[in-house]
Amino acid sequence: MPKLDASLIAGLPPFEGLEKDELEQVLAPARSLxxxxxxxxxxxxxxxxxxxVLLDGHVRVVRTTTEGQQVIVRYISEGEVFGIAAALGRTTYPAAAIAAVDCVVLAWPSALWPELSTRFPALGANTYRTVxxxxxxAHTRVVEMSTEQVEQRVAHALLRLVRQTGRKTGEGIEIDFPITRQDIAEMTGxxxxxxxxxxxxxxGExxxxxxxxxxxxSDPHRLMLKAESREKR
Amino acid sequence: MPKLDASLIAGLPPFEGLEKDELEQVLAPARSLxxxxxxxxxxxxxxxxxxxVLLDGHVRVVRTTTEGQQVIVRYISEGEVFGIAAALGRTTYPAAAIAAVDCVVLAWPSALWPELSTRFPALGANTYRTVxxxxxxAHTRVVEMSTEQVEQRVAHALLRLVRQTGRKTGEGIEIDFPITRQDIAEMTGxxxxxxxxxxxxxxGExxxxxxxxxxxxSDPHRLMLKAESREKR
DNA sequence: CACTCACTTTGCGCGAGCGCAAATTCTCTG
DNA sequence: CAGAGAATTTGCGCTCGCGCAAAGTGAGTG
Incomplete structure (x- = not known):
C-alpha cells in the first residue's frame, strides 16, 4: 500500500474542516486503488x-432495469464521494459504478463508516451535504423529465456536464471525458x-x-436559451 | 403546548432503537402542530x-418550476420524517409541503439537529436510512420516466401509493386520501x-x-401486469 | 496500412400522447 | 335544495420523437 499524500487530498470537499491530524486518521484505513x-x-x-472518494478521473454511475435498459444516474468528478450506500443504511449498491477514464480512488471498508462519521463529524456533515x-x-431531473421536451433536457444535461467537468479549449468548453451520443441519450431519456x-x-448553429x-x-449562452425556451403543458 | 403522548410515538420508524428516556429527551423540544x-x-x-415527523394525515411534497408547473415529488405518510433540509446541510426547503388532509405533525427547530443527531445516533441513523x-x-423514478410508457408509469405510481397508504375496503385497496387525476398526472409526467x-x-377492465x-x-395483480408489460426502446 | 468494429449521421413513416374544446357529473355552499 | 364551481370524461387532430434501416466515418489493431 503506497503512503498517501495528505497534502494533495486535504483540499477535497469531503475532508473540509478536518484538522491535519484528523485527516491522517481518516486516511489511515483507506486504500488507494x-x-x-x-x-x-x-x-x-x-x-x-x-x-x-474519487482522486482522479471520472466515474459513470449506471442503473440497469430488469429489462436490461441502462440509465446513467450521474457522473462523479474528482474529489467526490461515491458508493456511500453504507452511510445511508443500505447493504448493497443500488447502481453500478464504471470508470469512464483511468481512475484513482480512495476506498474505505463500509464497516468503518459509523466510527469515522462519529469521530469526525465534519466528515459526516460534508458527506450528508453531498447526499x-x-x-x-435527482428531483430536479424528475421535474425536467416531467415538464421539458427532449431538446431542453439534452441542453440541460450538456450544461450540467460542462459545469461539472468542463475544460477550456480554443473552441469553447470541452467535456473532459469520452462521452457518446448513446451516453447522452441514457442521461436524458x-x-x-x-x-x-x-x-x-x-x-450547424x-x-x-x-x-x-x-x-x-462553444456558445454556452445560446445553449442555455435552448434549455429554457418553450415549456410544454 | 399539549403534553405529548410518548407511548403512541415510540413505535414510529424515526425513533426506533431509542430508549424510553432518550425518546423523552428527543420529544422535549418538539412542538405538536x-x-x-x-x-x-x-x-x-x-x-x-x-x-x-408526521403523526397523522398525509402530506404532499410539491416542486414548482420557474414556469409555474407543479410536480409532485412524493407523498408523506404517518410516521415519516420530512422537511429535513437541515440534516442535509441546506438552509431552505427545496419543495413545498402541503397537508393533503387534516394533519398533525411534530416539529423541531432545525438548529437542534446537530445536537440531536449526535446525542442520539439511532435517530440520525434512522433519518439517514430514510434519506x-x-x-x-428518486433514481427509480428517473429510470421509469426514461424507459417506460405513460401507462406503465401511472400503474407504477398507483401501486406505490397503494403500498404506502392503501386501506382495505370491500371493493379492494383504496388510496387513503383525496387524489385527483391532475395529482396523478403531476406524479407521472x-x-x-x-x-x-x-x-x-x-x-372497464x-x-x-x-x-x-x-x-x-380492486385487482392489484393485473395492475402489476400493466406496470411491467411492454418496455420501449 | 488495411481491416474491422464502434460510433455517428440521416431518411422515412408512424404512433403515443399532448393540446384544445366541450359536455357531463359530482360536491359543497349558501 | 338550487346554483356554482371543481373534477372528470371524451372527441379529434397534430406533432414530437421513436423505431427501423442503411450508409458514412473515424480510430484502434494486428
Whole structure:
C-alpha cells in the first residue's frame, strides 16, 4: 500500500474542516486503488463493502432495469464521494459504478463508516451535504423529465456536464471525458438518434463542436436559451 | 403546548432503537402542530427553520418550476420524517409541503439537529436510512420516466401509493386520501386527460374503481401486469 | 496500412400522447 | 335544495420523437 499524500487530498470537499491530524486518521484505513477505463468499480446489487472518494478521473454511475435498459444516474468528478450506500443504511449498491477514464480512488471498508462519521463529524456533515444535493438533483431531473421536451433536457444535461467537468479549449468548453451520443441519450431519456440530430443541428448553429466521443460547447449562452425556451403543458 | 403522548410515538420508524428516556429527551423540544386540509406546512425556497415527523394525515411534497408547473415529488405518510433540509446541510426547503388532509405533525427547530443527531445516533441513523431510500426512489423514478410508457408509469405510481397508504375496503385497496387525476398526472409526467383515459379503461377492465378524488385498486395483480408489460426502446 | 468494429449521421413513416374544446357529473355552499 | 364551481370524461387532430434501416466515418489493431 503506497503512503498517501495528505497534502494533495486535504483540499477535497469531503475532508473540509478536518484538522491535519484528523485527516491522517481518516486516511489511515483507506486504500488507494486504480481502475482502467471502462472497468467496473462496483456492480449493481453487489454487497456494499467499500465506499470511495474519487482522486482522479471520472466515474459513470449506471442503473440497469430488469429489462436490461441502462440509465446513467450521474457522473462523479474528482474529489467526490461515491458508493456511500453504507452511510445511508443500505447493504448493497443500488447502481453500478464504471470508470469512464483511468481512475484513482480512495476506498474505505463500509464497516468503518459509523466510527469515522462519529469521530469526525465534519466528515459526516460534508458527506450528508453531498447526499442532500444529490437528492435535490435527482428531483430536479424528475421535474425536467416531467415538464421539458427532449431538446431542453439534452441542453440541460450538456450544461450540467460542462459545469461539472468542463475544460477550456480554443473552441469553447470541452467535456473532459469520452462521452457518446448513446451516453447522452441514457442521461436524458432520449434515443441516440434524437441526440445525434440535435447535436448536428446545434453544430450547424455554432453552439457546439463535437466528434467521436467528444463534445465541446462553444456558445454556452445560446445553449442555455435552448434549455429554457418553450415549456410544454 | 399539549403534553405529548410518548407511548403512541415510540413505535414510529424515526425513533426506533431509542430508549424510553432518550425518546423523552428527543420529544422535549418538539412542538405538536395541526394543519388543515390543503394548507401549506412550508413553502418552497423558504428558510428551513423546522423539521417534522408526521403523526397523522398525509402530506404532499410539491416542486414548482420557474414556469409555474407543479410536480409532485412524493407523498408523506404517518410516521415519516420530512422537511429535513437541515440534516442535509441546506438552509431552505427545496419543495413545498402541503397537508393533503387534516394533519398533525411534530416539529423541531432545525438548529437542534446537530445536537440531536449526535446525542442520539439511532435517530440520525434512522433519518439517514430514510434519506437513502428516498434517493433510491428518486433514481427509480428517473429510470421509469426514461424507459417506460405513460401507462406503465401511472400503474407504477398507483401501486406505490397503494403500498404506502392503501386501506382495505370491500371493493379492494383504496388510496387513503383525496387524489385527483391532475395529482396523478403531476406524479407521472402525464396530462390529466391521459390519466383519465387510462383510469376509464382500467375501470372497464375491472382493475380499479374510482370516483371524484378517490381511487380504489380492486385487482392489484393485473395492475402489476400493466406496470411491467411492454418496455420501449 | 488495411481491416474491422464502434460510433455517428440521416431518411422515412408512424404512433403515443399532448393540446384544445366541450359536455357531463359530482360536491359543497349558501 | 338550487346554483356554482371543481373534477372528470371524451372527441379529434397534430406533432414530437421513436423505431427501423442503411450508409458514412473515424480510430484502434494486428
Amino acid at each position: 486504480r481502475f482502467e477505463r471502462e472497468k467496473p468499480i462496483f456492480e449493481q446489487e453487489a454487497e456494499a463493502h467499500l465506499f470511495f 442532500g444535493s444529490r437528492l435535490q438533483e 432520449a434515443t441516440l438518434h434524437t441526440v445525434s440530430r440535435l447535436m448536428s443541428a446545434w453544430e 455554432g453552439i457546439v463542436t463535437s466528434g467521436r466521443k467528444r463534445v465541446t460547447v | 395541526r394543519f388543515e386540509r390543503e394548507k401549506p406546512i412550508f413553502e418552497q425556497e423558504a428558510e428551513a427553520h423546522l423539521f417534522f 437513502g431510500s428516498r434517493l433510491q426512489e 402525464a396530462t390529466l386527460h391521459t390519466v383519465s383515459r387510462l383510469m376509464s379503461a382500467w375501470e 375491472g382493475i380499479v374503481t374510482s370516483g371524484r378524488k378517490r381511487v380504489t385498486v
